[in-house]
């Protein structure tokens with residue numbers, strides 16, 4: 281029977297951060313049993329694909345993105361029987377599970393690395409990037425979590441790690457290593473997995489000769505992107521991988537593929553692409569982190585048009601090539617409201633507008649847990665509760681640059697990845713129903729959990745949850761579903777600042793118009809309006825072709841004619 285390669289396209293995807301979704305065994309950490317117990321919640325929301333952040337065995341240096349056994353479940357999350365149960369229960373509900381495939385690096389506690397350390401001449405030593413270098417690291421690359429990308433293991437011997445020093449990079453040049461990875465991928469696909477979200481995959485090829493570069497900071501080091509991202513020759517590895525694994529299964533793959541130049545997009549997600557789809561990060565951060573968080577521009581300070589152009593360019597280009605994956609939030613960012621809108625303007629209606637903005641773009645939407653409840657950052661006030669390795673590094677950099685802890689803490693509260701990693705609030709009981717009363721969750725629950733929680737949201741017909749349900753219905757079951765799925769994307773009304781507006785043209789013609797202005801404004805529409813499909817606020821005003829939008833309002837309209 282022919283393999284259906286497109287089964288995922290008309291589904292809604294949802295990212296679960298397992299540590300924080302639901303604690304099934306009462307130890308304060310979310311787990312697989314917890315997730316299984318909430319499948320009905322996901323089904324009811326309209327979810328058809330669930331991406332689980334890593335649940336493999338891991339020392340949790342980077343929240344599980346440091347794997348010490350690719351074919352086992354970490355006891356924190358349960359065991360293999362729990363995973364099998366989750367897969368079976370999800371299948372009954374027609375939900376397909378994606379695991380996170382972290383194969384640019386593993387953990388330094390992986391037996392391969394342990395053996396490589398002990399026996400420099402072993403086969404396993406060849407799975408990593410060991411180099412001999414007298415008098416300092418082999419080059420001046422800076423790792424993504426700060427400091428040199430090389431760690432010394434005694435004498436002149438170093439290994440490369442683009443992320444933390446507990447995440448040694450795997451050496452894809454080694455055919456034996458590639459064979460091992462293929463085996464593990466097939467192990468999971470044979471279990472009936474829906475596929476994978478593939479982590480940091482554009483980094484697997486390193487620049488020939490591992491050259492140093494001109495320093496870009498006072499530490500004398502250079503960011504490793506230019507030398508380790510989308511490097512020529514990466515396609516050979518990815519083609520081999522696809523042929524040996526994904527091609528042979530009815531699975532989907534969504535790549536975390538930062539930095540892919542437009543001209544290479546076809547290789548990634550074209551008809552014969554390495555992956556089914558991918559996340560594009562060109563517009564996910566309106567600010568650039570630069571040297572550290574203290575150099576970032578806050579909401580309202582970065583250039584709106586640059587951000588908008590990046591979003592439009594991504595949509596326009598991707599639709600020529602394949603089908604993208606769109607997202608507003610994930611486990612690596614603070615909540616979207618905080619990212620895109622100044623604090624003084626935050627409200628559930630603003631979150632609906634942001635949801636509307638991304639949800640009808642062309643591509644499969646990924647909702648990040650809690651986004652559908654309108655969760656916000658919890659306003660961390662102490663670095664002591666932070667778990668995230670990247671946050672700790674940014675905090676260190678800020679202090680090293682002369683900020684006081686009092687100055688650095690608001691940056692943590694604004695940018696930390698832990699903002700999105702706190703427990704999911706299910707109800708207004710102690711711990712938000714995430715973990716049993718009396719148990720201390722691994723990260724604190726949101727101070728607003730008594731009002732912002734799944735139970736309260738589900739009972740609120742005007743809440744963010746209801747808005748998401750309606751967007752999901754429109755995308756999957758309504759007369760507009762086909763248009764939202766396949767319709768052509770085109771930006772419109774570009775003359776207006778602080779406005780994201782686009783048409784989707786297929787069987788029907790839709791216009792999505794989202795204002796990011798804090799003022800009421802009038803927009804002159806260049807088309808007739810047939811129907812209001814959705815509005816983030818109760819009312820909207822249209823007189824002739826003049827649309828009045830209240831601050832941060834979005835509308836989706838069925839229109840007469842797009843242009």
Ligand code: GLC
Pocket residue numbers: 342345346382443479480536611612
């Ligand atoms: C990806 C993950 C992130 C992780 C990093 C290293 O970017 O999304 O959470 O820290 O890879 O594995």
